[in-house]
Amino acid sequence: MILSHIVAVSENEVIGKDNKLLWHFSEDLTYFKKRTSGKIMIMGRKTFDSLGKPLPKRFHIVISRSLINSNNDQVKYVSSLQDAYTLAEKMTLSDSWPEEVMIVGGGQIYKESLADTDFIYLTRIPGEFNGDIHYSLTLPKDFGLAYSQFSDAHPGLRYEIWSRERSSSED
Ligand SMILES: NC(=O)c1ccc[n+]([C@@H]2O[C@H](COP(=O)([O-])OP(=O)(O)OC[C@H]3O[C@@H](n4cnc5c(N)ncnc54)[C@H](OP(=O)(O)O)[C@@H]3O)[C@@H](O)[C@H]2O)c1
Numbered sequence: 001m002i003l004s005h006i007v008a009v010s011e012n013e014v015i016g017k018d019n020k021l022l023w024h025f026s027e028d029l030t031y032f033k034k035r036t037s038g039k040i041m042i043m044g045r046k047t048f049d050s051l052g053k054p055l056p057k058r059f060h061i062v063i064s065r066s067l068i069n070s071n072n073d074q075v076k077y078v079s080s081l082q083d084a085y086t087l088a089e090k091m092t093l094s095d096s097w098p099e100e101v102m103i104v105g106g107g108q109i110y111k112e113s114l115a116d117t118d119f120i121y122l123t124r125i126p127g128e129f130n131g132d133i134h135y136s137l138t139l140p141k142d143f144g145l146a147y148s149q150f151s152d153a154h155p156g157l158r159y160e161i162w163s164r165e166r167s168s169s170e171d
Contacts, residue, residue: 001089002100003116006035007135008123014131016106019050022129027153032104035121040091040101042084044109045077059097061087063109081112107133114140118164126156142166 008028009015016022037057045064054060060075061084062068068077078084088101103113120143139162147161 001085001092002118003085003103003113004100004119004121005103005110005113005117006032006121007105007110008032008125009135009137010125010127010129010131012128013134013137014129015110015135016050016133017129017131019046021050022131023125025125025151025154025157027151028123028125028157031123031159036102036104038098040088040097041104042081042088042101042109042113043104044106047104047106047109048075050106059091081109085116107135110135119146120160120162122160122162124156124158124160126154140164 007015008021008023010022014022036055040059040061041055042061042063045062045066045068048060048062054072054074058074062070062075062077063079063081063084064077065079067079070077076087078087091097092099092101103109103117120139142164143162144165145160146163147159149159151157151159
């Protein structure tokens with residue numbers, strides 16, 4: 001299993017406020033859709049609630065300390081990050097889901113999972129925003145920039161992919 005963060009972050013490291021996003025770039029939403037479609041997504045309960053409804057063509061593993069059952073067959077609640085990994089790994093091995101599992105937020109889940117993450121799909125949002133949830137742009141030292149592309153439509157908006165360089169002894 002490969003674990004990837006996908007996150008959009010402003011210049012002052014804001015990712016949200018009052019359980020909402022603070023910007024709307026349709027191009028970034030299209031990028032998110034392209035990167036997550038057909039895959040398993042892991043998220044915190046607050047981020048799932050902020051979606052309003054499950055997203056098509058994706059499986060949602062939602063982490064919550066409350067015991068919640070969903071009657072949607074594309075949504076499964078679990079009670080810890082470790083349980084999310086265990087379920088995702090089982091599904092990638094047995095149910096033909098792709099090996100790459102996308103961690104889609106929010107702030108708490110990004111922080112708790114950063115040490116386990118292989119890739120970070122980082123959209124840099126131009127400008128500073130007044131928000132209450134943050135993502136540190138000081139990435140761990142073992143991440144290297146693998147891809148960088150400016151948006152054609154929105155000056156200053158940039159898509160980056162960071163990849164963790166694991167030492168061969170960890171393979
Ligand atoms: N810019 C972006 O790319 C992006 C992406 C995603 C989200 N966001 C933003 O991020 C914000 C939401 O982030 P957030 O940090 O407030 O919440 P979150 O990480 O989405 O969810 C937090 C919730 O997850 C559960 N949880 C977290 N750690 C857990 C653990 N170790 N064990 C069991 N359950 C655990 C708890 O649910 P319970 O309370 O149910 O126990 C907790 O309240 C929103 O503003 C959203 O718009 C931004």
